[in-house]
Amino acid sequence: MxxxxxxxxxxxxxxxxxxxxxxxxxxxxxxxxxxxxxxxxxxxxxxxxxxxxxxxxxxxxxxxxxxxxxxxxxxxxxxxxxxxxxxxxxxxxxxxxxxxxxxxxxxxxxxxxxxxxxxxxxxxxxxxxxxTRNHAHHYRGFANTQWRLFERTGELKPLLYTFRALLTGIHLMRTGEVLAHLPTLLARVPAPSYLPGLITAKAAAEHGGADGVDTVAVARDIESLHRALDGAQADSGLPDGxxxxxxxxxxxxxxxxxxxxxx
Missing domain, CATH: 3.30.460.10 (Beta Polymerase, domain 2)
Known part of the structure; x- marks a missing residue:
């Protein structure tokens, strides 16, 4: 390498x-x-x-x-x-x-x-x-931590971290590949259509606010991805250990x- x-x-x-x-x-x-x-x-x-x-x-x-x-x-x-x-x-x-x-x-x-x-x-x-399929626990836990941080701060960064963790976990459970790059994940895992816009907005400032974000819709989408991660873990071909x-x-x-x- x-x-x-x-x-x-x-x-x-x-x-x-x-x-x-x-x-x-x-x-x-x-x-x-x-x-x-x-x-x-x-x-x-x-x-x-x-x-x-x-x-x-x-x-x-x-x-x-x-x-x-x-x-x-x-x-x-x-x-x-x-x-x-x-x-x-x-x-x-x-x-x-x-x-x-x-x-x-x-x-x-x-x-x-x-x-x-x-x-x-x-x-x-x-x-x-x-x-292993247990890596889903890592991504589920990380997403929950970042979501709580978003609720507390209203910053865009932890919101994107939440989505990234869930999509990485889903992709790993389904394919066995560790992929952390959110724009690439968006082409491989079904995700909300507004995420590219949030990525663009994040470029302006490391700790910028998530202005204009519909928090009710976002919470619904996060919950949907959690369910997708649960299902991907249950169906994963990865070993238990x-x-x-x-x-x-x-x-x-x-x-x-x-x-x-x-x-």
Missing amino acids: LTNTALLKEAGLPVTDLGPVVAGGRHPLLFATVSGAHLYGFPSRDSDVDLRGVHVLPAEDLVGLREPDETRSRMWDSDGVEMDLVTHDLRKFVRLMLKPNGYVLEQLLSPLVVHTSALHAELVALAPAVL ASGFDALHELVVRARLAPVPAG
Whole structure:
């Protein structure tokens, strides 16, 4: 898997050289991808760039008495754009993969790749072995959280996050594919016709209000998508449990005991 410069430019993202960030870190970086609104297909002009990824702690950090810092974050400015890089240690990330956690799978499978390695490609290849029908719970819960946030703030962002989560969950249950890009989802899953207009409106401001939105009609549509997700989960061909534990365990051990190849 290569850094996809063309897709980064298409998404309106700066093609960021993470070389100085990687060189300045104590631990090897397996991958970094773009998440958040840019991945979901509705960034605003003032959106930050959310980078997510995985680093590898050395074995000595895990065998002693001190608890290791498994999550690291760094923020910086790149030509006026705020960049936010958050990475988990490989073991923590893989444990999250083995739970019904769609968020980490979206990060792993994001086509907006900023930094990569051979082990990143191996993780991507193992992703299908952790997909289960229980991932519907993740998307149902995330949609409920974002809907409550929309009810409280009236902002357009959590409303689009609500629709995106439900459509991603429905598509995953039906096809086994993790797809987080809302405009693409609209071509694959039946959805309200007003969503493209909301995406356009969101481009104006990251925290803009959902002015003119018929909240009664929207609530009805959200409930309809919840029913569609319930039905897709019940009919899904995905397994009830993950099958990739042993292969992922072997990968973590190998990565911990051997140097990570350069990306």
